[in-house]
Amino acid sequence: MAATAIFPLETVLFPHTPLALRVFEERYLKMLGACLEAESPSFGVVLIERGSEVGGGDTRFRTGTMARLVEVAARENAIELLVVGQERIEIGAWWDDEPYPTAEVHPVADLTWDPALAPLRDEAEKHVRRVLTRAALTTGSRWDPSIEISDDPLESSWQLAAIAPLGPIDQLELLRATSLAGLLARLIDLTLEAEEILTAPSGGGDDEPGLTA
Structure with a gap:
């Protein structure tokens, strides 16, 4: 090899x-x-x-x-x-x-798209863009909250994972996903956790989304 x-x-x-x-x-x-x-x-x-x-x-x-x-x-x-x-x-x-x-x-085997996952993917996008907007206004973000993503549902799921305002260890966890449903569900959870940090009274937050566009 x-x-x-x-x-x-x-x-x-x-x-x-x-x-x-x-x-x-x-x-x-x-x-x-x-x-x-x-x-x-x-x-x-x-x-x-x-x-x-x-x-x-x-x-x-x-x-x-x-x-x-x-x-x-x-x-x-x-x-x-x-x-x-x-x-x-x-x-x-x-x-x-x-x-x-x-x-x-x-x-590593690619994930596969199931049309039944459309509502979960849409929910993930809603949360990611909302929290990304908050991050852009507070701690700063490397991604524009209105950035265009692919029309392909599988490609856009990975892109949502990339633009979410998460640290690299959380992103690595998403990269290791073994199913698309698991990726999207965990992306939502991690994004909501990031939102809690961004809105905490102390003002702390993880402002490293991990990629530059």
Whole structure:
């Protein structure tokens, strides 16, 4: 099995969701160069468990998402990328054959849409947009509360998980969902919990939705 390039980040990438990245470390510039040689450039994204994005020495969660490269722009001292999340992956083993992280990866089965879930998906969108609006007015948000999402119900379910004003550990829990019903139900629960924090008298809140559009 060929090694897959992996970009560990302090954020979660969801399927069908865009993510803007800035690449400046030499090891990841080498990774980008190798990826661009492929017919369909892509790499895996996993959440950092301990450590930081810069410098190495981090430990990582094993659930992630493949990222398809859609835009590349050279800037002073960095390369800016736009990627879109594809299928979910699970890391089987980390390899050390390259100067950048590589791993054996296994695809995670995609979730399936059932028309009976339409009311639950609509309820999730209602709560996510309401709480996202509150977050934008109080703690700040990286997503516009009125952002357009896909007309496809499965794609939009993942996108709602991405824009909800949640921290990365909550987002990772959603990424690991084993059913779409479970994803939507847990998304509603976590969003309502975030709303309670945002409306608490102390004014505290988790203002890290995890992705940049």
